[in-house]
Amino acid sequence: MSLQSSTGRQEPFRAVLGFTFRHWARRPGPVLGVAGAMMAATAADLFMPLYAGRLVDAVAGEGASALDAALWALGAMLALGAVSVLFRHLGFIGITGMTLRTMSETAQEAFARLQRFSTDWHANNFAGSTVRKITRGMWALDLLTDTVLIALLPSLVVLVGTTALLAWHWPAMGLVVFLGSVIYVGVTIALSLSYVAPAARLANSWDTRVGGALADAISCNPVVKAYGAELREDGRLAGVLAKWALRTRRTWVRGTTSGTAQQIVLLALRAAVIGLVIWLWANGQATPGDVAFVLTSYAVVHGYLRDVGQHVHNLQRSVNDMEELVAMHAHPYGVPDRLGATDMVVPAGEIAFERVTFHYGGHVEPLYRDFSLTIRAGEKVGLVGRSGSGKTTFVKLVQRLYDVSGGRIAIDGRDIADVTQTSLRAQIAIVQQEPVLFHRSLAENIAYAKPGASMARIVQAAKLANAHDFIMRLPKGYATLVGERGVKLSGGERQRVALARAFLADAPILILDEATSSLDSESEALIQEAMERLMQGRTTIVIAHRLSTVRAMDRILVFDRGRVVEEGSHEALLTRENGAYRALFEKQVSELAKGLAA
Structure with missing residues (x-):
């Protein structure tokens, strides 16, 4: 699911930043504390060039007053340095605890949502890719928090403050620094959003595929070994990695090009500032101390501007890395609990499908249409039929892994859609x-x-x-x-x-999905014995692939394309001429006889 829309490239930034700010709003005290500490530290840096200029003027003078002025300027610079160190330390300590709590909270919430997504969602997504999205998003949140509070906010303070100080002394100098800074920041943001971000987004999608490909092959390693397919899987991963490398290289090259363009703008700004201060000095409008003040101020501005480019790059990268995590948080639950849902209690265990209509998403024709069926409390029922006939869907609907399109499913007369899914499934053992x-x-x-x-x-x-x-x-x-x-x-x-x-x-309701179909005779006998004990006193639904396992059922339901075409006991169904159950049974007996003969 992509958060980018046709309305503009900023959509991912709005979504990710909104997500981050909502989490910050849960703990405003630490956020404001960190921001305040960093602004105080930056303000100390901001006034350092002013006193550096006064120190130069003092050194250029003569007499005791000049020495006093120099020592006073030195004392002020040391005090400002101590303030900067202290508040930066406090800011870093504060953001460490705040970020760790936010990262943990985000991962926990993402995991909670994942657990509640629909069965279809989990069937259509690689576990490895999903893990990659969460972990990459967690660390991107760390980078984004540092970038905004520790980097961009102080940079903004420096740029605004320095521009104001220079403009107070020389309006033309303030205007040059202001226009140069705006042009630089504008170029940086434009290149990041329009040039680097799209490539980074595509590179991230291939990074996710790498995680999925690795997890898929590793989790299926027994099959790989069984078919001697190690080289084949090596080649498959190599293909994915080649695409990833191609997309990532494009992202890195674009990042380098963007950085070069930013350096060109900075070079032009440096030439303008130095040229202007030399002109001011040559015309008697600036002392040597003023020149030192301007050059030191510009050095601070230049450093912050240069870092702004990296900060914007980090911001863009963290937003790209968080997109999939934020999309996961925005993705709706497949089957949400209804508002006001209460806990399910099952005193007896009667299951009733009442005029149920159901179709899978994307299918035009429903699997069940106006389907009604009742399983009595304590009854043992077998479900048989060809693949795709609706047996497995039947038990999934009982568990409310899907919502019905029409009608209702009730247990002991209570609509299962009106109860919490956790309490419903606690009443069902499968x-x-x-x-x-x-x-x-x-x-x-x-x-x-x-x-x-x-x-x-x-x-x-x-x-x-x-x-x-x-x-x-x-x-x-x-x-x-x-x-x-x-x-x-x-x-x-x-x-x-x-x-x-x-x-x-x-649990009062038991679902058995043919638990003996692929076992040896000894294991089958042990499991069959245990299953018979387990079924005693419970409403039991058995999905049968081998019809021998449903002979002792109270009732057998024969499914075909979402309908029950026959029902009855094993013996009664075998007496039906041209019956569907009898045909299935005779086919299995014939296949068994051929197997024994072979």
Whole structure:
């Protein structure tokens, strides 16, 4: 999502700066304290050339009065130097704490939003790219804060103050410095916004792609090894890096060109100031001390102006780096909680689809149209049908991972759209076909369903899931780390950990997405036994890919293109001539027989 619009190039700057200022507004005291300290330090620098000029005039004089004047000027310069050091120290200390709090707050808020984005959003975005956006944005916020409060604000004070002091002595000198500064700043901003920023924005998009490509290949390393595709992945990353290098080189070259143009403007301003002060001295309108004052003042202005170019560059870079993070904050939740949503309580577990219409975004035809179905409390229901028939969508709608387009879904008569999603999903335990585990200990993975659960309850859940024995055979038992997504465990072991998690959740509604479809016979038997225990007393929905797993269901629903075309028990459905369930069953029996014969 890009924040740049056709209305102008400043849109990203407005969005990012507005985002930053809103965060500063949460702690106005530290912000004002830092700004005040830096302005006081800069004001001390501003008056230093004035006393340097007086020191030169004093040295050029004779007698005790000249010595007193020189010592007085020296004392004033030392005092101003001490004030500058003190207030700069206070400013840096203040901005350190303020920036760290703001960075932490921004990252925390971005993570919170990410967790609540829709299933589709997560399916369409690389995890590595998303992490890159957040971390790059955090550090860009640090740079932006330093640039505005520590660099640009003091520069503004120096430019305005020096121009005023020079104009007070010689209006023409003040006018030259003012016009030169305005031209320099204008050229710098124009080049940064119109010339460097577009290239930097494109370079950042390729930087994000580099992160995504790396994460994609690393997370899928088992597949890479399985097909001996290391060289292929090397080549793929090399292609992405080549594009990144090309875009980044253009950005850096444009930055260098912009810097050269700024130096040319500064050179012209230096010539004008020095030429004018020499003319003033030659015409008796300036003393040697005045010349020293002007040259020292210009040296300060020149240094700040030169740095302004770098500061504007840093500002432009930090805005570019924060664009994607700010866009993430502005991105709406896929399925937000309704205003006034309350917690869900499920006393029985009846699930009712009432005239539900639903279609995925971008699809013209709805998957479900005026769909109605009731699953009784405590009933065990199997969902079967070809891929794309609507089985998985059915359970996703029950969890409210998507909102329906029409009608409603109710649990125990209560519309699930009227309750908080957290409380709704706390009433539903789900065991997926490919369970996902965190790279944490086995105990932490099981306890994820019930944070704070005692070790005794975790062990009891593992025993019910037939997972305790294999866990105890591991060197560290329940403290064993399972690896990213549980890669250190076999498929059967991961399934039993997921079942233990569901046992510990002890939710009234249970969803099982064919948990035995790709396991060996021993693991399948253990998991099937655990699943039967888990289903007792719960409203259970089983997505079945192998029809043998739904024989014991109270009711089987046969889906086809978002409709239930048949329903009944296993035995009743097999008696139907030309029935859809019977055709699926006979096909699987035939494939099994061929496999055994082979």
